[in-house]
Amino acid sequence: MSRIRPSVTSSPLTSPSLTSPSTTHRPRITWPLAVPATAGALFLLIPLAALLLRAPWRHLPGILTGTGALGALRLSLLCATAATLCSLALGVPLAWVLARTDHPATTVLRALVTLPLVLPPVVGGVALLLALGRTGLVGRHLATWFGVSLPFTTAAVVVAETFVAMPFLVITVEGALRSADRDLEEAAATLGSGPFATFRRVTLPLAAPGLLAGGVLAWARALGEFGATITFAGNFPDVTRTMPLTVYLALESDPDAAVALSLVLLATSVAVLALLRGTWMAPGTGR
Amino acid sequence: MADQRHRAALAAALAVCALAGACASAPSASAPSASAAPGSPPPGGGRITVLAAASLTEAFTTLGDRFEAAHPGATVTFSFAASSTLATQITAGAPADVFASAGTEAMDAVTAARRVDPSAPPSLIARTTMAVAVPAANPARITALADLARPRTKLALCAPTVPCGAAARTVLAKAGLTVTPVTEEANVKAVLTTVRLGEVDAGIVYVTDVHAAGAAVRHVPVPDAVNTSVGYPLAVLAHAPNPVLAREFVAFVRSAEGTAALTAAGFTRP
Incomplete structure (x- = not known):
C-alpha cells in the first residue's frame, strides 16, 4: 500500500528516515542501553519460551478437539474483529475531535476516554453491567422499550471488548492525526472541499498508517480481553466463552489444556500480525 | 561526556535492580513465614x-x-x-x-x-446444601425449584468443573429438570453476584451463600428429596x-x- 509521510511537521519519533543528516550514521550500541535492552527482551521472551517448552505437544490434537476450543477460537476472532470495526467507527471520529479541538473540555474528554486503559477490566465489566445490564442506567430502558437484554449475549462480548480496546485506537489515531500535515487540509478547504470530504479524502489517507496501527492494537487487545467479558457477558460455550475464558476455565481442571489453548490463541494472533507485517512493522507508522 | 556516561550507567543499573527487585518481591511475600517455619517460631x-x-x-x-x-x-x-x-x-x-x-x-x-x-x-x-437464590425483586416470580425450567428463565450456574456446578447439576438431575443456563461462572460467588445485580432470574448456589448475601437476594429452598450436600x-x-x-x-x-x-x-x- 502507498504510504504518505507527513513531511514538515514530522517529529523524529514518526519518521526516523527523514531526520537531519547529522544523525544518519548508524549509532553504536552502548552497554548502558544494550544491557537493559537485553534484559527487557528476555523478560518478555522467557515466559513465551516456557509456554512453548511446557506445551503438551503430544496431546494437542485431543485437547483442541475436546474442549470446545475451535468454537471458542471462532467466537474470539469474530468478536475481536467486530469490536475493532466498532472501535474504528466510533473511535476515529472521536480521535479527530480530540486532535482538532483545543477547548479545555477536550483535555478532560481525552483523560476520560482513555480511562478504560487504566481501569481494571473487571471493573469495566461491572461498570458496563451498571450501565447496560438488565437493571442498569440505560439497560433498564433497553429492556422495557425494545425488549433487548445485552448481558450473556455475543453482542455483550463485542461491547465489552470495544469498551476496553477502543481507547488504544483513539490515542494511536489521535497521535497520527496530530502529526498529519494541517496545511494539506487547509489547501483542500481553500480548493472548495467541505469539512467531511476533507476528512475523508485528505485527513484519513494521511493518517492511514496510524489507523492501521490503532486497529491492530485494538484487535489484539480485544482478542485477549478477559475481565470485562467474563463480568459483563458471562461465560457460556459458543455464546460468550471466548478463548481467554476457555483458558481460564481449563486452568481449573486441566492446566495442560490451558497451555495448549493459549498457544492456539498466540499462534493465531501471530499469524494475523504477520499478514499485516508488511505495512504495520515498517518504521515510521507507529503514530 | 564521561560524567553523562556514568550517569547513564547508573540509571541503567538502577533500572535493572528495580526490575530484579520487582521480580523477586512476589515470591518473597511469604518469606517471613518461610524463615520462621522450620526452627522454633514464637508460640x-x-x-x-x-x-x-x-x-x-x-x-x-x-x-x-x-x-x-x-x-x-x-x-x-x-x-x-x-x-x-x-x-x-x-x-x-x-x-x-x-x-x-x-x-x-x-x-x-x-x-x-x-x-x-x-x-x-x-x-x-x-456441610452445606444447595439453594436457589433469586434477586430481591424476584422479576421472574420464582417460588420453587421447578420454576427454573420455565422457558426464558435466565439461570446462572457454576461451570460443571467447579464443585458448586457439579452439585447444582446433581440437584437438577434428581429433580428431573432440564435447564439451559445463560452463564456458567467460575465460582459460586460469581453466580451470586449476577443474581445480586439482578442480571439473572435465579442462580443455584450453596444455602450458606444465600445466608451470607442477606437481604440482597431471596432464598428459594430446594426440597430435601432432591437436594445434595457438600x-x-x-x-x-x-x-x-x-x-x-x-x-x-x-x-x-x-x-x-x-x-x-x-x-x-x-x-x-x-
Whole structure:
C-alpha cells in the first residue's frame, strides 16, 4: 500500500528516515542501553519460551478437539474483529475531535476516554453491567422499550471488548492525526472541499498508517480481553466463552489444556500480525 | 561526556535492580513465614496462608479474625476461590499452609499429588446444601425449584468443573429438570453476584451463600428429596511454611468456638 509521510511537521519519533543528516550514521550500541535492552527482551521472551517448552505437544490434537476450543477460537476472532470495526467507527471520529479541538473540555474528554486503559477490566465489566445490564442506567430502558437484554449475549462480548480496546485506537489515531500535515487540509478547504470530504479524502489517507496501527492494537487487545467479558457477558460455550475464558476455565481442571489453548490463541494472533507485517512493522507508522 | 556516561550507567543499573527487585518481591511475600517455619517460631506467632473455597469467604474471615484475636502476633491471610482453582495452585506449588475445599474432589486431587501433610489427614469441618437464590425483586416470580425450567428463565450456574456446578447439576438431575443456563461462572460467588445485580432470574448456589448475601437476594429452598450436600474437608498442607501455626488454626476451626462460627454462617455439622 502507498504510504504518505507527513513531511514538515514530522517529529523524529514518526519518521526516523527523514531526520537531519547529522544523525544518519548508524549509532553504536552502548552497554548502558544494550544491557537493559537485553534484559527487557528476555523478560518478555522467557515466559513465551516456557509456554512453548511446557506445551503438551503430544496431546494437542485431543485437547483442541475436546474442549470446545475451535468454537471458542471462532467466537474470539469474530468478536475481536467486530469490536475493532466498532472501535474504528466510533473511535476515529472521536480521535479527530480530540486532535482538532483545543477547548479545555477536550483535555478532560481525552483523560476520560482513555480511562478504560487504566481501569481494571473487571471493573469495566461491572461498570458496563451498571450501565447496560438488565437493571442498569440505560439497560433498564433497553429492556422495557425494545425488549433487548445485552448481558450473556455475543453482542455483550463485542461491547465489552470495544469498551476496553477502543481507547488504544483513539490515542494511536489521535497521535497520527496530530502529526498529519494541517496545511494539506487547509489547501483542500481553500480548493472548495467541505469539512467531511476533507476528512475523508485528505485527513484519513494521511493518517492511514496510524489507523492501521490503532486497529491492530485494538484487535489484539480485544482478542485477549478477559475481565470485562467474563463480568459483563458471562461465560457460556459458543455464546460468550471466548478463548481467554476457555483458558481460564481449563486452568481449573486441566492446566495442560490451558497451555495448549493459549498457544492456539498466540499462534493465531501471530499469524494475523504477520499478514499485516508488511505495512504495520515498517518504521515510521507507529503514530 | 564521561560524567553523562556514568550517569547513564547508573540509571541503567538502577533500572535493572528495580526490575530484579520487582521480580523477586512476589515470591518473597511469604518469606517471613518461610524463615520462621522450620526452627522454633514464637508460640502462636507468625503468619499462615489459608486457601479456602469461595463459599467459605464470610465464615472463614470471621474465624480468621477470632483466631488472630486469640493468638497475638499471628496473621492469617486468606485466598478465596473455586476449590478446583485452589487445588491447581497447590499442586503447582503455591506456598500455602492450610486448604479447605468445597466437596472432596479438590481435596482428593491435592492428596493424590502428595501435597497434604500426611500426619494430619483431611477431615470434614462442615456441610452445606444447595439453594436457589433469586434477586430481591424476584422479576421472574420464582417460588420453587421447578420454576427454573420455565422457558426464558435466565439461570446462572457454576461451570460443571467447579464443585458448586457439579452439585447444582446433581440437584437438577434428581429433580428431573432440564435447564439451559445463560452463564456458567467460575465460582459460586460469581453466580451470586449476577443474581445480586439482578442480571439473572435465579442462580443455584450453596444455602450458606444465600445466608451470607442477606437481604440482597431471596432464598428459594430446594426440597430435601432432591437436594445434595457438600462436605468441606480441611487439611494442613505438606511443605506448609508455618506448620505449627497451621495446625493451631485447624484445631481452632474444629473447636467448639470454630464450629459455632460455622453454624452461625448457616453450615451444618459434618
